[in-house]
Amino acid sequence: MNKKKRRLLIRTIILIVLTSAVAYTLYANFTKDERGMLKAGDKAPDFVLTDMDGNTHRLSDYEGKGVFLNFWGTWCKPCEREMPYMNNQFKKYQDQGVQILAVNVGESDFLINRFVSKHGLEFPILVDKEEEVQNAYGIDPLPTTFLINPQGKIEKIITGTMTENDIIEDLESIKP
Structure with a gap:
């Protein structure tokens, strides 16, 4: 040739x-507008993700409980501000039928573990390596939180930083 x-x-x-x-x-x-256009009243898409301890979490396993589903990144300053508030309330609400799940949007285990250690986080940190859950929920921007009632329906979608009082009100609203 x-x-x-x-x-x-x-x-x-x-x-x-x-x-x-x-x-x-x-x-x-x-x-993109057709994908991930979830709104209050929709059934929350089921997913299976693994947490930083290797435990598997399926959203449908939490049916009967309220789920505070938070999407976040280690680089996101608003996410970092609300994490300690979520941790404080996790301790209180885990015995009241409300589960906090924080989904990291595909970062490395090293970055996530460093962040979790720095803030002493105790609630499950799930990792969405392939960003499938992030896409199914149409996440943009971070942080975004979905309040899911005990029947598995989305009660509210919150974008942006929350105060500790906001988090308490939101957790109360999805308590069984």
């Missing part, structure tokens, strides 16, 4: 790859 033909082949492959990337980006942007 001479140089001209090889160059033409490489340019054609590059052009195909770039065209595919542009087409995918356009498709993803035009359909």
Whole structure:
């Protein structure tokens, strides 16, 4: 194969790859509103994730309990501000039929463990490595919290930082 033909082949492959990337980006942007458009009253999508201790958590296993489902990242300052409040209330509400689950959005175990140790977090920290749960719930921005009632329906969706009083009110609202 001479140089001209090889160059033409490489340019054609590059052009195909770039065209595919542009087409995918356009498709993803035009359909993002249809994906993850959960609202209050919807059934919360079930999922199975593993926590930092290797335990498996399935949302449907918590039916009959209220679930405070928080999506967060170690780099997110508003997430960092509300984590100690969640930890304080976890201790109080875990015996009242309310479970706090914090889903990290695909970061490394090292970063998550360092964050958990720094803040002394005791509630389950689930890891969504493949970002499947984040996509199913349409998470944007962080932090986002879903209040799920004991029947598995979404009561409320909260984006942004919460105060400790906000968290207490929210946990009370989903208590069985």
